[in-house]
Amino acid sequence: xxxxxxxxxxxxxxxxxxxxxxxxxxxxxxxxxxxxxxxxxxxxxxxxxxxxxxxxxxxxxxxxxxxxxxxxxxxxxxxxxxxxxxxxxxxxxxxxxxxxxxxxxxxxxxxxxxxxx
Amino acid sequence: xxxxxxxxxxxxxxxxxxxxxxxxxxxxxxxxxxxxxxxxxxxxxxxxxxxxxxxxxxxxxxxxxxxxxxxxxxxxxxxxxxxxxxxxxxxxxxxxxxxxxxxxxxxxx
Numbered sequence: 001x002x003x004x005x006x007x008x009x010x011x012x013x014x015x016x017x018x019x020x021x022x023x024x025x026x027x028x029x030x031x032x033x034x035x036x037x038x039x040x041x042x043x044x045x046x047x048x049x050x051x052x053x054x055x056x057x058x059x060x061x062x063x064x065x066x067x068x069x070x071x072x073x074x075x076x077x078x079x080x081x082x083x084x085x086x087x088x089x090x091x092x093x094x095x096x097x098x099x100x101x102x103x104x105x106x107x108x109x110x111x112x113x114x115x116x117x
Numbered sequence: 118x119x120x121x122x123x124x125x126x127x128x129x130x131x132x133x134x135x136x137x138x139x140x141x142x143x144x145x146x147x148x149x150x151x152x153x154x155x156x157x158x159x160x161x162x163x164x165x166x167x168x169x170x171x172x173x174x175x176x177x178x179x180x181x182x183x184x185x186x187x188x189x190x191x192x193x194x195x196x197x198x199x200x201x202x203x204x205x206x207x208x209x210x211x212x213x214x215x216x217x218x219x220x221x222x223x224x225x226x
Binding site: 034042043044045046049091093105106107108109110111113 | 150157158159160161162165204213214216217218219
């Protein structure tokens with residue numbers, strides 16, 4: 001099956017610094033990737049849809065200037081948490097599928113656990 | 118608005134059968150998914166239904182009734198490793214996945 005990787009798998013950073021998380025589709029091209037955030041004991045919350053070659057579409061309530069998304073190629077999307085604060089500590093998961101319409105399964109990366117101290 | 122409802126938590130016994138229900142109200146429908154998520158891990162795909170009826174895959178089966186906006190995931194011969202959260206998600210008319218809050222399944226010996 002299709003594989004999506006994320007790097008790093010976990011990161012600890014100091015408050016005020018920025019953290020970049022990479023999401024790669026290893027054996028398929030993904031025109032669309034999705035970024036989710038999940039707090040403990042809560043469900044997935046879609047943050048934004050990353051579209052190759054264009055600007056990301058952010059969900060309501062997600063600050064686009066704080067969570068910078070870049071989808072520069074068909075196999076890589078990055079999420080940068082800028083000026084991180086302790087409340088940004090969460091589990092960040094990306095997912096991708098080759099074509100949202102006719103390839104129905106979404107493949108998830110293993111997730112990145114971010115802890116901001 | 119769009120809404121997906123599923124029970125917050127269920128408990129079952131090892132070797133038994135459990136049914137996790139999911140009801141949805143979405144703008145359009147392009148398929149319903151069930152995912153399994155163990156604590157601290159990413160979700161893994163279990164099943165997909167787009168037409169009414171039952172889809173069976175080993176110990177897991179998923180049922181869909183589009184007219185009722187209803188689905189269930191049936192887990193048979195429960196094993197301890199089945200303890201996890203089970204997420205119901207629906208693709209709406211824009212092919213966007215709408216997620217339920219998940220059902221935490223606790224398996225007891």
